[in-house]
Amino acid sequence: MKSARITAPNEPLSISESETPKPQGDQVLVKVGSVGVCHSDLHQIKNEWGGSQYPMVPGHEIVGKVLTVGTNVTKFKVGDLAGVGVMVDSCKTCKTCTQDLEQYCEEGFVGTYNNKERNSDKITMGGYSTKIVVDEYYTFKIAPTLPLAAVAPLLCAGITTYSPLVYAGVKKGMKVAVVGLGGLGHMGVKFAVSFGAEVTVISTSPSKEADAKKLGATHFLVSTDKEAMSKYNSYFDVILDAISANHDYTSYLNLLGIDGKLMVVGLPIESPKVQPFSLVTNRRSVIGSCIGGMKETQEMLDYCAEHNIVSEIEVIPMQKINEAYDRMLKGDVKYRFVIDLASLK
Secondary structure, X not given: OEEXXXXXXXXOOEEEEOOOOOOOOOEEEEEEEEEEXXXXXXXXXXXXXXXXXXOEOOOOOEEXXXXXXXXXXXXXXXXXXXXXXXXXXXXXXXXXXXXXXXXXXXXXXXEOOOOEOOOOOOEOOOOOEOEEEEXXXXXXXXXXXXXXXXXXXXXXXXXXXXXXXXXXXXXXXXXXXXXXXXXXXXXXXXXXXXXXXXXXXXXXXXXXXXXXXXXXXXXXXXXXXXXXXHOOOOOEEEEEEOOOOOOEOHHHHOOEEEEEEEEEOOOOOOXXXXXXXXXXXXXXXXXXXXXXXXXXXXXXXXXXXXXXXXXXXXXXXXXXXXXXXXXXXXXXXXXXXXXXXXXXX
């Protein structure tokens, strides 16, 4: 099998070969067809969050076909479409795991890459690879009705925005704002619109208004236009904050009505600022959300298949991944890069 890996921070990814692992027991071997490029890949490659371990094979938005299965596998058979998301293991026995909230495992879930495997010093390697072995419990069924490459980002960007909107109880008639129209934000718009909400996109880029409306948004606000923003004070029920750049929460909190919720999914490097008065006004809250559990992620994938929801993507060969990272930092992608693993043959 071939993989794209990085051996140190700020170095370009390079291609390497390794032996194909054999699935054991409950494991499935997936031939990776496509893998999405998440902004967190870039954070971890550069060790911006700390704790990065090298060599690293990134990638946690994985779709492909099952090549072989372990002797105990019952969920998949050879030839089935399969997906792998952000996690590949958890303890399965703690309070949160037994509530189908494996992403909040008390022991900490095992990430698809750049994490130590449970009870082992081996480091997990991700989906920038032609093949991957994963426990069937952490592998998802993918409907054949949607374009496979456009499904890949649902395994992170999709569930990362679906889960907080569901938790916040978004439904028909509610007023929802999505801050940041990028890889996460554009999925947040699609889900909120599909739930029947009136959706507003808030962005620093006036040029994104046409895309916001095309995705189903009713209103568009430029966050630097203080007068326009002030007209929406105490207006929204829910705001989905999908900004990965450093920013101040206060200006968005002020837009929330009574019991309004600022749902945070963007992960800035620096800690954001919050003015306490903006919290106590209207009994507002800031709530973080981390991907979703196995059950909810499969529900999200099934919902997308039923409602024909996929990510807006640009497909690239693996050989252009370093260029894609540079473009991603400039916001030059609509709205998710997806790598075609056939390019590694």
